Amino acid sequence: MDTLFRLFSPQSSRDLSRNSSSSRSSEPRQIHHQHSFLHHNSFARQREVEFYREECGTEHHLYMDEDFSSSSSSKHFQNPHQPPSTTTTTTTTTPTPTPIFDPADLSLPQDLNLDFASPSSSSVGASGAGRRWSSQLLIECARAVAARDSHRVQQLMWMLNELSSPYGDTEQKLAACFLQGFFARLTSSGPRTLRTLSAASDRNCSFESTRRTALRFQEVSPWSSFGHVAANGAILEAFLDPSSASQRLHILDLSNTFCTQWPTLLEALATRSADDTPHLSITTVVWSASPSTAVQAVMREIGQRMEKFARLMGVPFRFNVVHHAGDLSDLDLDTLDLREGGSSALAVNCINALHGVSPADHRRETLIAAIRRLQPRIVTVVEEEADLEGGGGGGEEEGEAFFKVFKESLRFFSAYFESLEESFPRTSNERLALEREAGRSLVDLVACPAAESAERRDTAAGWSRRMRSAGFAPAAFSEDVADDVRALLRRYKEGWTMRAAAEESEDASAGIFLEWKEQPVVWASAWKP
Amino acid sequence: MFLSSAAAPSNSTSISEEASVSSETRFHVSFSSLLAPSSPHHQPQQPPPKTRKKRSQPGNPGRPLSLSPQPCSSWLLISWVRGHIYAADPDAEVVALSPNTLMATNRFICEICNKGFQRDQNLQLHRRGHNLPWKLRQRSSKEVARKRVYVCPEPSCVHHHPSRALGDLTGIKKHFSRKHGEKRWKCDKCSKRYAVHSDWKAHVKTCGTKEYRCDCGTLFSRKDSFITHRAFCDALAEESARLMSAAVTTSPPLHQPLFRPFSSWHPTTSSNPNLIFNPSHDLDLGALQIKPAENDLPSLDHHLPTGTSTSAHLSATALLQRASTMGAMSFTNTVSGQGYDGMMVGDVAAFPMWQNGHRLTRDFLGVAAGETGDDDDDLLLDLVTASSCAPMGDPTKQLAGFPPVTGPWD
Numbered sequence: 001m002d003t004l005f006r007l008f009s010p011q012s013s014r015d016l017s018r019n020s021s022s023s024r025s026s027e028p029r030q031i032h033h034q035h036s037f038l039h040h041n042s043f044a045r046q047r048e049v050e051f052y053r054e055e056c057g058t059e060h061h062l063y064m065d066e067d068f069s070s071s072s073s074s075k076h077f078q079n080p081h082q083p084p085s086t087t088t089t090t091t092t093t094t095p096t097p098t099p100i101f102d103p104a105d106l107s108l109p110q111d112l113n114l115d116f117a118s119p120s121s122s123s124v125g126a127s128g129a130g131r132r133w134s135s136q137l138l139i140e141c142a143r144a145v146a147a148r149d150s151h152r153v154q155q156l157m158w159m160l161n162e163l164s165s166p167y168g169d170t171e172q173k174l175a176a177c178f179l180q181g182f183f184a185r186l187t188s189s190g191p192r193t194l195r196t197l198s199a200a201s202d203r204n205c206s207f208e209s210t211r212r213t214a215l216r217f218q219e220v221s222p223w224s225s226f227g228h229v230a231a232n233g234a235i236l237e238a239f240l241d242p243s244s245a246s247q248r249l250h251i252l253d254l255s256n257t258f259c260t261q262w263p264t265l266l267e268a269l270a271t272r273s274a275d276d277t278p279h280l281s282i283t284t285v286v287w288s289a290s291p292s293t294a295v296q297a298v299m300r301e302i303g304q305r306m307e308k309f310a311r312l313m314g315v316p317f318r319f320n321v322v323h324h325a326g327d328l329s330d331l332d333l334d335t336l337d338l339r340e341g342g343s344s345a346l347a348v349n350c351i352n353a354l355h356g357v358s359p360a361d362h363r364r365e366t367l368i369a370a371i372r373r374l375q376p377r378i379v380t381v382v383e384e385e386a387d388l389e390g391g392g393g394g395g396e397e398e399g400e401a402f403f404k405v406f407k408e409s410l411r412f413f414s415a416y417f418e419s420l421e422e423s424f425p426r427t428s429n430e431r432l433a434l435e436r437e438a439g440r441s442l443v444d445l446v447a448c449p450a451a452e453s454a455e456r457r458d459t460a461a462g463w464s465r466r467m468r469s470a471g472f473a474p475a476a477f478s479e480d481v482a483d484d485v486r487a488l489l490r491r492y493k494e495g496w497t498m499r500a501a502a503e504e505s506e507d508a509s510a511g512i513f514l515e516w517k518e519q520p521v522v523w524a525s526a527w528k529p
Numbered sequence: 530m531f532l533s534s535a536a537a538p539s540n541s542t543s544i545s546e547e548a549s550v551s552s553e554t555r556f557h558v559s560f561s562s563l564l565a566p567s568s569p570h571h572q573p574q575q576p577p578p579k580t581r582k583k584r585s586q587p588g589n590p591g592r593p594l595s596l597s598p599q600p601c602s603s604w605l606l607i608s609w610v611r612g613h614i615y616a617a618d619p620d621a622e623v624v625a626l627s628p629n630t631l632m633a634t635n636r637f638i639c640e641i642c643n644k645g646f647q648r649d650q651n652l653q654l655h656r657r658g659h660n661l662p663w664k665l666r667q668r669s670s671k672e673v674a675r676k677r678v679y680v681c682p683e684p685s686c687v688h689h690h691p692s693r694a695l696g697d698l699t700g701i702k703k704h705f706s707r708k709h710g711e712k713r714w715k716c717d718k719c720s721k722r723y724a725v726h727s728d729w730k731a732h733v734k735t736c737g738t739k740e741y742r743c744d745c746g747t748l749f750s751r752k753d754s755f756i757t758h759r760a761f762c763d764a765l766a767e768e769s770a771r772l773m774s775a776a777v778t779t780s781p782p783l784h785q786p787l788f789r790p791f792s793s794w795h796p797t798t799s800s801n802p803n804l805i806f807n808p809s810h811d812l813d814l815g816a817l818q819i820k821p822a823e824n825d826l827p828s829l830d831h832h833l834p835t836g837t838s839t840s841a842h843l844s845a846t847a848l849l850q851r852a853s854t855m856g857a858m859s860f861t862n863t864v865s866g867q868g869y870d871g872m873m874v875g876d877v878a879a880f881p882m883w884q885n886g887h888r889l890t891r892d893f894l895g896v897a898a899g900e901t902g903d904d905d906d907d908l909l910l911d912l913v914t915a916s917s918c919a920p921m922g923d924p925t926k927q928l929a930g931f932p933p934v935t936g937p938w939d
Contacts, residue, residue, distance in 0.1 A: 087901055211761050215754075215757060215758060215761070218754070218757065219754050225753070229753075253645060260757055260761075262760075263756045263757045263759070263760035263761075264753050264756050264757060267756050267761075271846070302761070305761050306760065308757070309761075311761040312848060313848075480720060480722075483715075483720035484720050487717070487718060487720050488753075490718075491751055
């Protein structure tokens with residue numbers, strides 16, 4: 001959003017009030033003003049966000065103004081095909097927003113409230129599903145983008161801008177995140193926006209905050225613990241299989257969950273193979289687009305704690321971290337000393353790692369083949385279920401491809417945001433952090449080319465196809481592991497179910513799905529060479 | 530409670546007396562010998578049923594021999610439990626039942642109508658109904674003259690060797706089920722499997738009711754969130770340091786002289802006041818803390834070769850023990866845990882183990898928690914916390930978490 005500020009010079013407040021009372025027309029000047037008003041609003045909101053971000057770090061209450069964050073899903077849906085004049089009535093009541101750029105000013109929220117209040121008075125035919133207004137708006141906007149209908153795009157974005165908020169309900173949040181993506185796309189500043197957002201989050205990243213967010217997330221939602229429990233179960237069974245038990249175990253951990261998977265594995269290892277606990281080494285690979293000192297510090301701290309904990313558990317343990325900048329497929333796995341002289345049994349654990357690899361140039365196949373060459377005893381793959389690969393070619397997708405990817409992103413992230421909303425308490429800094437992260441992913445998905453994207457998830461069927469063609473065969477989860485997963489889901493709130501992947505044809509995907517309200521969201525599987 | 534021989538406080542003297550009286554200097558210390566201190570040659574007898582029911586005693590109870598400086602004969606088989614030395618009964622008949630017999634549920638058969646019963650009493654009751662003539666009513670006294678000890682038929686098992694035989698039939702049956710049997714019972718909350726129905730029942734009672742408290746003060750109802758939290762908790766740094774130092778400090782005074790059985794059988798009483806180690810304290814520990822202590826110790830075997838981690842595995846289960854909030858940890862409990870912890874560190878290396886790295890006391894009993902490796906924490910927890918929160922003289926309450934005794938302790 002900062003980039004927008006640079007692109008558009010700030011308008012004076014006088015201009016703004018003038019803009020607010022003018023009706024929409026197709027005159028370029030008006031459009032420009034509306035653009036700037038629109039951008040100002042977003043900019044102001046961005047400043048708010050920054051302000052709140054700073055607050056986050058000091059543990060202040062994030063929700064200082066309850067009424068501004070109150071759910072306004074009951075507001076009426078503005079039909080985009082209605083004459084534009086109706087939309088401007090919402091802004092006539094806007095008081096002069098003089099201190100817009102003052103981060104301490106919280107009066108802007110009132111504007112939003114009023115905006116929401118007036119549509120009911122102007123009562124434009126509130127067609128459409130009241131609850132799903134954001135999806136409809138967003139889809140319309142995406143369609144317009146795909147069709148390169150800039151006028152319509154601007155109309156819709158303006159509306160979205162009015163109605164969205166990163167602190168509102170799920171609909172508003174989704175609208176806000178996608179809107180951010182749209183902005184980046186239309187201004188061709190996707191990668192730049194992404195870098196800015198990543199740098200901002202990096203600045204606030206610390207061991208404390210990471211730990212808090214990750215652990216709280218796992219406490220309230222099985223989104224990540226589902227994959228962890230399934231993977232740990234499969235790994236343990238593969239390692240402790242009496243026919244091939246080894247005294248040295250090595251796990252190559254390609255994951256973005258900051259080693260929260262391993263304490264339970266260590267405990268299980270200590271208690272299950274009671275008499276002679278084998279030696280365990282874990283090599284964690286952390287990847288990012290650009291090197292980050294914050295992440296390095298976090299991993300250092302994590303490493304220390306893991307080692308102490310392993311000592312506490314009585315498991316001989318060694319921990320290595322590898323920081324990799326760039327695409328994972330470029331990492332040379334042979335340099336990691338995974339065999340430790342040849343005696344260790346190897347397991348490879350990929351949590352959300354594969355979709356971080358660029359879909360272009362067969363890089364994903366390259367990585368999987370490299371893993372195959374390591375001859376691991378077992379490979380666990382946990383991925384989020386969404387068909388976002390798109391064209392896979394260079395350059396941003398255009399037209400239909402973009403629209404398809406957009407719809408799928410909307411579906412997936414709606415489920416994600418909804419589950420976050422229902423799992424976390426009403427006011428939660430951890431959830432905000434996760435939503436912000438999702439916002440970054442969305443900017444990547446909407447505004448960045450697929451070839452450079454690290455968010456191009458694929459479906460279980462897609463990954464299964466790749467694994468099979470690389471020479472892996474699916475290893476079904478045992479009944480015990482399935483029971484463990486079911487017991488895990490029982491510990492959480494309602495809404496989560498587990499489903500085994502369909503096994504009919506040769507091409508079918510293996511593994512199990514975590515479903516949120518009957519919609520598969522996370523896929524966990526195990527593979528053997 | 531231990532049945533003390535005539536003079537309770539002066540245990541040491543009474544044992545040495547008995548031993549020295551015996552012309553063969555047999556260190557024959559089955560429980561019965563203590564009941565009849567006058568007889569110089571101690572016949573192996575059935576210990577009275579009353580004492581056999583005491584779960585707090587090992588299968589082959591006896592006086593701790595730690596106190597006695599007598600020389601011993603070479604044929605004496607020594608196995609020791611919880612830091613005490615007990616001599617196996619050399620005259621006992623070693624019985625190895627077949628797996629089928631062990632798994633059979635109705636082993637008491639009426640000879641008249643061939644009806645099967647699970648318990649001897651039930652069979653006797655049934656036999657009464659046959660109106661037998663008087664003399665047939667009595668069980669032939671010759672049959673039960675010899676004490677029987679049972680070994681596990683599974684050759685790879687620790688208890689296959691006669692020196693590690695178990696003293697009672699129920700014990701060996703349960704052991705066989707647990708270790709070598711199919712686990713047919715499953716907890717639906719945590720998917721733990723059990724072979725013995727009573728183990729399963731006991732677990733289901735407590736599964737999910739435990740709460741875990743981290744050292745930092747946070748309370749958890751879920752074990753997995755507790756574990757993950759603990760791994761990254763700030764309290765971890767101090768914790769491991771404390772554990773290490775505790776293990777180190779308690780080990781030296783206790784272990785050395787006590788556990789070099791073949792070398793230390795010389796008059797060292799005076800030089801090792803620690804050996805005596807407050808017999809009353811031992812008694813207390815023996816009577817009340819046997820369960821937790823003996824359960825602590827065997828876990829230390831896990832890392833014989835790596836010295837520092839011997840106490841570390843203790844802490845995997847100790848961690849969960851300590852964290853459980855079913856009862857506050859008493860001081861004695863901690864001390865005994867640490868103390869035995871210390872004793873074990875050196876012992877194991879010194880004593881020629883039949884099978885390296887196996888657990889001692891629990892398997893000796895054949896009944897205790899943790900034979901199935903994953904029972905460690907739960908049953909351990911139950912025992913520890915149950916014992917720590919139970920009043921001294923209430924044995925039934927102590928065994929709250931333990932599989933209930935279903936029959937006579939035979």
